[in-house]
Amino acid sequence: MRAIFAVVLLVGLGLAGFAVYMAQNYIEGYQSALAKERATKKPEIKTKEVYVVTRAMKYGEELTPEDVKLVKFPQEALPEGIFTTKEDLFPQGEEVGRYVVRAMEEKEAILAVKVTRPGEDAGLTTRLERGMRAFAIKVDVASGVSGFLRPGDRVDVYWTGRVKGMGGELGSDEVTKLIETNIRLIAIDQSADGEIEAGNVANTVTVAVKPQQVAALAQAQKTGDLMLALVGAEDDSIASVIEVDQRSLLGIEAPEEKIVERVEEEKVCTIKTRRGAEVVQIPIPCTN
Known part of the structure; x- marks a missing residue:
């Protein structure tokens, strides 16, 4: 009996050791796969809630609290002029709305340049x-x-x-x-x-x-x-x-204007004098 008990004990210990060995290999493989996944996993994207329109809106339409909702946007890709709180979007209360001055599509972020100031009309000004x-x-x-x-x-x-x-x-x-x-x-x-x-x-x-x-x-x-x-x-x-x-x-060239230069003839003044039977003209300085 003792020999049979010893054999059973040895077999049990062997099976237990084999089970522990297999469990250890499984845990190590799982931990290794988890580490690889964590190493290849991209960093978490930080987001921020901003107000968007819930429907397509055209120029001149009034923007009311029913037309907006908060949606998470990537924080690094946020444009300028966004609204993150209802107090920023409707600072004078929900009764004083804004008007659309640039058309917006559904789920488009509301920007300050696309709406009027609270209570302001959407005119040309x-x-x-x-x-x-x-x-x-x-x-x-x-x-x-x-x-x-x-x-x-x-x-x-x-x-x-x-x-x-x-x-x-x-x-x-x-x-x-x-x-x-x-x-x-x-x-x-x-x-x-x-x-x-x-x-x-x-x-x-x-x-x-x-x-x-x-x-x-x-x-x-x-x-x-x-x-x-x-x-x-x-x-x-x-x-x-x-x-x-x-x-x-x-492609018509303008005709050239002819410039006519006037040359003034030199004025010669003379006096006549008689030399015997001959009349001679003698030049003298002109007085005029």
Whole structure:
């Protein structure tokens, strides 16, 4: 019996040792895999809650507490002018809302440049920068780029007319000249919304310019015709001085003026005297 007991004990101890060995290998493999996963795992992205709109909003719509909600954004990719608290977005209470001045899509972050101040109307004054003025220019299907203009676009302004001379008389040739470059449109007719229907031909466009430019455009509009040329969205070039008349357009050179020099004949004064039967003219200095 004792021999059988000893054999059973030895077998039990062997099985127990084998189980411990297998368990140790499993734990070590698990810990090694966990360490590798932790080593390859990307660092945690820090986020911050910011207010976004819950629906697409157009220019002029009122922004109310029902139109906003908090969403987590990556902290390193936050744009300037965000709102993180309701006190920042509605500092005067929920009854005093803001208005949208730039269209926003659903779940787009609300920025300070896209909404008015609390209680402020979404008029043109909110779209004018410091020192700028709004000026309206009359346009038609030709001068208004066939209805392709939108608020926010930039245009060059060309003037066509006849230049007056020193005496006030009009010149014989019309001249087209670039008078303003890269000025920003802030409204088309009575709409400052950039999502206006395509193809509509406007009667007037409103531009944001400096006071000196207002005077130049007013004078140009009164004395000739204005044409607009649309500037590309990615075009940062500055147009040079451009002036074209009929002669330069057709390649006709102006005739050279012949300069006739008048040569004054030298005046000779003489006196006549008689020498015997002969009359002789003797030159003398002229008194006049």
